Amino acid sequence: MATTNFNLRVEQDLRDKAFPVFERYGLTASQAFKLFLTQVAETNKIPLSFDYAEDNNVPNNVTKKALLEAKSRTDFSEAYATPEEFMKAMQDLANA
Structure with missing residues (x-):
């Protein structure tokens, strides 16, 4: 299977917060991104919850x-x- 390189630019602060999470799961950043892309490809959905974006903090x-x-x-x-x-x-x- 042919492979391709993919470069991603992220803010240093985001990288510093995210990479230790990958490490706690025993993953490299490359493996984590590959898992993410695999989930997207297999489910045709983004495997994230956007519940936090709902107006849960807006008073009724x-x-x-x-x-x-x-x-x-x-x-x-x-x-x-x-x-x-x-x-x-x-x-x-x-x-x-």
Whole structure:
């Protein structure tokens, strides 16, 4: 089977973080890239999860409303008397 050379430029910081991970798996960088390319070729998909890119850190509407109310609040005299009251209010918010 014919082979070809492939050169890849990456930032030094990225290389310094990624290569030790390959080494922990007992792989060279070349082997790791070959595994990646093999997976792409065999599955016709990129073998990565992009879940982190979802808006998991974006507050939902209930949280947005609570944040806006908290920002605009100037009177804090109605604080919760006990931690239990606070926890009940948080549970009520979660169930809303």
